[in-house]
Amino acid sequence: MTSTPSSSIPRGQVDLVEFVDWSGVECLNQTTSHPIVNALKQGSRDDDGLHLESDADEQLLIYVPFLQVIKLHSVVIVGPEEEGPKTVKLFANKEHMGFSNVNDYPPSDSIDLSLDNLKGMPVTVKYVKFQNIRSLTIFIEDNQGGSDVTKVQKIAFLGTTVDTTNMKDLKKIEEH
Amino acid sequence: MRNGDYAPSRFQAQADAINLICGAKTQSNPENTVGVLTMAGNGVRVLVTPTSDLGKILSCIHGLVVGGEANLTAAIQVAQLALKHRQNKRQQQRIIVFAGSPIKYDNKTLEAIGRKLKKNSVALDVVNFGESDDGKPEKLEALITAVNNNDSSHIVHVPAGQNALSDVLISTPIVTGDGDEGSGFVVAAAVAAAGGGGLSGFDFGVDPNVDPELALALRISMEEERVRQEAAAKRAAEQAAEQEKVRELASGSHDDTMAEPVSNSTLMVDDKGHNLTSQDDEAALLEQALAMSMDVAKSGTAPVVDTDMSDATVDDQELAYALQMSVQDSARDMSSQSEMSKVLEDQSFVSSILNSLPGVDPNDPSLKDLLASLQGESEPQQKQKEDKPEEDHDD
Numbered sequence: 001m002t003s004t005p006s007s008s009i010p011r012g013q014v015d016l017v018e019f020v021d022w023s024g025v026e027c028l029n030q031t032t033s034h035p036i037v038n039a040l041k042q043g044s045r046d047d048d049g050l051h052l053e054s055d056a057d058e059q060l061l062i063y064v065p066f067l068q069v070i071k072l073h074s075v076v077i078v079g080p081e082e083e084g085p086k087t088v089k090l091f092a093n094k095e096h097m098g099f100s101n102v103n104d105y106p107p108s109d110s111i112d113l114s115l116d117n118l119k120g121m122p123v124t125v126k127y128v129k130f131q132n133i134r135s136l137t138i139f140i141e142d143n144q145g146g147s148d149v150t151k152v153q154k155i156a157f158l159g160t161t162v163d164t165t166n167m168k169d170l171k172k173i174e175e176h
Numbered sequence: 177m178r179n180g181d182y183a184p185s186r187f188q189a190q191a192d193a194i195n196l197i198c199g200a201k202t203q204s205n206p207e208n209t210v211g212v213l214t215m216a217g218n219g220v221r222v223l224v225t226p227t228s229d230l231g232k233i234l235s236c237i238h239g240l241v242v243g244g245e246a247n248l249t250a251a252i253q254v255a256q257l258a259l260k261h262r263q264n265k266r267q268q269q270r271i272i273v274f275a276g277s278p279i280k281y282d283n284k285t286l287e288a289i290g291r292k293l294k295k296n297s298v299a300l301d302v303v304n305f306g307e308s309d310d311g312k313p314e315k316l317e318a319l320i321t322a323v324n325n326n327d328s329s330h331i332v333h334v335p336a337g338q339n340a341l342s343d344v345l346i347s348t349p350i351v352t353g354d355g356d357e358g359s360g361f362v363v364a365a366a367v368a369a370a371g372g373g374g375l376s377g378f379d380f381g382v383d384p385n386v387d388p389e390l391a392l393a394l395r396i397s398m399e400e401e402r403v404r405q406e407a408a409a410k411r412a413a414e415q416a417a418e419q420e421k422v423r424e425l426a427s428g429s430h431d432d433t434m435a436e437p438v439s440n441s442t443l444m445v446d447d448k449g450h451n452l453t454s455q456d457d458e459a460a461l462l463e464q465a466l467a468m469s470m471d472v473a474k475s476g477t478a479p480v481v482d483t484d485m486s487d488a489t490v491d492d493q494e495l496a497y498a499l500q501m502s503v504q505d506s507a508r509d510m511s512s513q514s515e516m517s518k519v520l521e522d523q524s525f526v527s528s529i530l531n532s533l534p535g536v537d538p539n540d541p542s543l544k545d546l547l548a549s550l551q552g553e554s555e556p557q558q559k560q561k562e563d564k565p566e567e568d569h570d571d
Contacts, residue, residue: 028295028296028297029294029295029296029297032325032326055294055295055325056291056292056294056295057291057295059295095265096265098260098296099295099296100260100296
């Protein structure tokens with residue numbers, strides 16, 4: 001286990017990074033030199049040199065589709081003290097949102113990140129609202145220090161999968 | 177917009193440019209969609225929502241009248257909204273603005289709009305024409321700087337004058353896209369525009385508007401032929417490199433040609449079989465020119481030859497080697513034919529000579545064939561000469 005406090009995964013949950021559909025991951029308002037993969041991908045997210053950075057202002061809108069249906073238990077967001085995210089809104093199963101319509105729907109959950117969270121402590125979400133997730137939209141509204149640039153080191157999702165048909169396992173029935 | 181500074185009138189020139197861009201975009205990628213909106217008149221009005229149907233786009237531009245005042249910020253916002261509701265969410269969003277009227281907004285407002293576009297990853301192209309008062313160019317430049325992300329946004333300033341608006345735009349990245357796409361239609365349009373003066377010379381004798389498939393097939397076969405020629409020339413250069421290496425001349429410049437994959441050479445064996453009957457004229461011209469240059473070398477003033485040849489853009493070692501061999505040969509009193517073939521085999525030396533000859537295009541495929549075949553001829557002679565130097569060393 002790593003040395004950061006309480007970063008152990010709660011019992012029964014798995015890190016859902018392997019179920020992320022990378023071809024559909026989108027992030028609005030990121031800088032091209034610091035894109036979303038730095039924060040999400042296995043390896044890059046633990047690299048201190050790589051982080052996700054916002055561009056025109058401090059807000060970020062991240063869309064993460066999954067390869068299969070999952071239940072989301074908690075979320076880990078790691079970032080620096082000053083520029084790390086503060087208010088984070090999660091939207092379940094809403095595709096292709098833009099900054100203009102984030103305020104049109106109530107979020108499935110709204111998180112206020114503390115400094116402990118920014119060090120790696122997972123934030124438990126309203127589990128009942130995240131039972132049947134195909135995609136997740138993360139709206140980072142502002143950051144801890146109120147600066148114009150938000151930096152995110154790592155984003156991880158903890159939860160379980162729902163047993164769905166894995167299309168790769170489907171085999172054609174042999175003709176008799 | 178009724179001004180005649182862009183023929184026939186600003187409005188008409190703008191309409192032509194719009195036709196050009198819509199055509200280029202729809203043809204460059206079948207999944208592209210284009211929509212049009214007007215900024216002035218009674219207010220911002222979307223004439224056609226993004227569609228890939230070029231006919232619909234062009235027809236809605238008919239019957240527009242000049243009037244009212246252009247509202248740039250409102251227009252950009254409406255355009256953004258129209259793009260947001262596009263059917264295929266995977267499409268990239270881009271707004272192209274024709275700014276012919278004065279802009280009443282200040283830099284700050286425009287920069288705020290630009291930032292909002294950047295935040296929503298919408299690219300922006302601006303065509304600035306008309307009058308340049310009130311700091312209009314600077315305002316538009318500020319707008320583009322605010323939107324620009326990785327050079328995906330462009331601005332073009334078109335001054336009034338001879339050239340039509342569309343002609344100026346053809347060569348800009350606004351029509352040609354960011355490099356990769358849109359080339360086919362643009363080439364044809366450019367040729368058509370150039371041919372408007374009465375030449376009517378299309379790229380391959382086929383108007384892409386009339387018969388796009390044929391034009392496309394011709395273009396592809398030309399490119400394939402060109403690739404084949406280049407591979408043949410590469411193979412010839414490779415062989416020249418191999419021969420040099422056999423003579424144990426240490427020249428680092430040949431390393432790149434040697435590094436090429438061996439499979440290359442097996443591909444193009446057939447090309448040597450090109451018939452040269454049609455190229456006798458060029459062959460005669462080439463031999464004449466080379467004979468003339470060889471006369472200079474034969475006069476024996478080697479240092480003079482050195483300085484003359486140093487003008488050519490040839491690698492020094494290859495050059496020195498060629499000169500050395502030619503001096504050596506003249507000392508041995510060999511025939512001029514073999515001298516010439518030695519010089520000829522040095523591919524880069526030959527191409528440098530060709531470059532300096534007026535009226536000779538070194539990229540001409542027939543010339544390349546000629547060189548390649550001369551290469552083949554000089555090979556057996558080279559083998560002979562290899563024996564001779566080795567004999568000398570033994571002595």
